[in-house]
Amino acid sequence: MKVIIVDDEQKFIKMLAKRLVMRGIETDVVDSGEKAIKKIGLTDYDIAVLDIKMPGISGLELKKELATIAPSLKFLFVTGHGTVNKSEKSSEKNDIYLSKPLDIEILIKKMNEVIKNG
Amino acid sequence: MDKTSNFINTEGIKFFGKVNASISHELKNILAIISETAGFLNDLADLAKKGKGFKISLIEECSDSIAEDIQRGFTTIKQMNQFAHSVDIPIKEIDILEVLQLTVKLSEFLSFSNSVKIKNSDYEVQPVFTCPFLLQNLIYQILIFTYESTGSNGEIHVRLNSPKKDGVDLVFSSPLQLNLKNFSNTKIKETADILGVEFNINQSLHELTIWIPSSCNQIVVLAKELQIDSNGDNGVNDILKNIHNK
Numbered sequence: 001m002k003v004i005i006v007d008d009e010q011k012f013i014k015m016l017a018k019r020l021v022m023r024g025i026e027t028d029v030v031d032s033g034e035k036a037i038k039k040i041g042l043t044d045y046d047i048a049v050l051d052i053k054m055p056g057i058s059g060l061e062l063k064k065e066l067a068t069i070a071p072s073l074k075f076l077f078v079t080g081h082g083t084v085n086k087s088e089k090s091s092e093k094n095d096i097y098l099s100k101p102l103d104i105e106i107l108i109k110k111m112n113e114v115i116k117n118g
Numbered sequence: 119m120d121k122t123s124n125f126i127n128t129e130g131i132k133f134f135g136k137v138n139a140s141i142s143h144e145l146k147n148i149l150a151i152i153s154e155t156a157g158f159l160n161d162l163a164d165l166a167k168k169g170k171g172f173k174i175s176l177i178e179e180c181s182d183s184i185a186e187d188i189q190r191g192f193t194t195i196k197q198m199n200q201f202a203h204s205v206d207i208p209i210k211e212i213d214i215l216e217v218l219q220l221t222v223k224l225s226e227f228l229s230f231s232n233s234v235k236i237k238n239s240d241y242e243v244q245p246v247f248t249c250p251f252l253l254q255n256l257i258y259q260i261l262i263f264t265y266e267s268t269g270s271n272g273e274i275h276v277r278l279n280s281p282k283k284d285g286v287d288l289v290f291s292s293p294l295q296l297n298l299k300n301f302s303n304t305k306i307k308e309t310a311d312i313l314g315v316e317f318n319i320n321q322s323l324h325e326l327t328i329w330i331p332s333s334c335n336q337i338v339v340l341a342k343e344l345q346i347d348s349n350g351d352n353g354v355n356d357i358l359k360n361i362h363n364k
Contacts, residue, residue: 009147009150009151011151011183011187012147012150012151012154015151015154015155015157015158015183016154018158019154019157019158019161022161053143055271056269056271080143080144080146080147080150081139081142081143081146099146100146100147100149100150100153101146101149101150101152101153101154102150102153102154104154104157
């Protein structure tokens with residue numbers, strides 16, 4: 001599995017990436033939507049883990065952009081809010097949202113599910 | 119004053135909710151970093167149990183990171199506490215700089231990447247008799263407007279000025295130029311009216327100035343009303359006497 005994590009909390013994504021790599025998951029991190037767009041144009045990933053609220057482009061807007069660049073890319077959302085408001089959710093019912101702090105085993109399980117079920 | 123009290127209550131609850139949500143978001147982010155760091159330490163412990171080596175500096179990095187984020191959490195909680203206590207005494211004499219500094223911090227939780235520089239924080243200003251909670255709300259709304267105006271990664275400058283009239287000027291500007299054409303928010307205007315605050319927009323300099331009076335009639339009336347509501351237990355009487363004597 002090859003994953004890209006997009007979140008403006010740099011310390012969080014670096015630590016999460018270390019833990020995923022220890023579990024044999026190829027992981028890249030970027031701290032903004034703009035950087036994710038550049039990166040995904042150059043590298044193939046199976047899944048993008050996107051923070052919903054980020055400076056500049058939000059996670060939901062980013063999903064739309066990335067889906068046009070990499071149509072086979074799958075997505076999973078994370079949020080620092082306790083709950084995800086209706087207005088913050090994408091129109092797609094199957095999208096999965098995880099609340100921070102994350103349980104790494106649940107994150108990996110959900111990533112596998114999303115990749116498998118697409 | 120019913121209309122004013124209703125406005126303060128309604129908008130105050132909204133403002134309180136908004137700030138609380140942004141603070142809880144910040145705290146969740148801090149906890150998420152600590153949680154991942156603790157998880158990483160567990161992973162290292164598992165490696166050690168399996169007899170696999172790793173650099174001891176990794177453990178030091180983790181403990182430094184946890185200490186740093188606990189400090190970030192403490193600072194956030196301190197600001198949350200200061201904000202929560204801003205409603206204790208509804209009308210009082212305040213230090214504008216203190217209110218400005220706290221409100222800037224609170225707004226930064228929401229703005230992610232924008233930064234605010236208070237240009238002359240050593241400037242001495244006279245105390246202002248006002249409603250601190252409502253003034254925070256006003257400054258907060260203006261900061262959010264300026265963040266939207268400059269876009270992400272924008273920088274906002276705020277400086278304090280001595281105006282000709284009795285009170286304090288706060289001047290908002292940006293090196294990226296503020297677009298002030300759409301500055302006609304009803305909520306901002308209503309909040310400003312209650313506080314007796316006046317606006318001055320300088321389109322050519324891309325500057326927004328708010329003049330905060332050191333005291334004004336409607337605030338004095340409101341203070342008297344709120345004093346009755348809280349059984350006179352908020353020290354307003356003494357301040358009113360002082361103002362009267364002046």
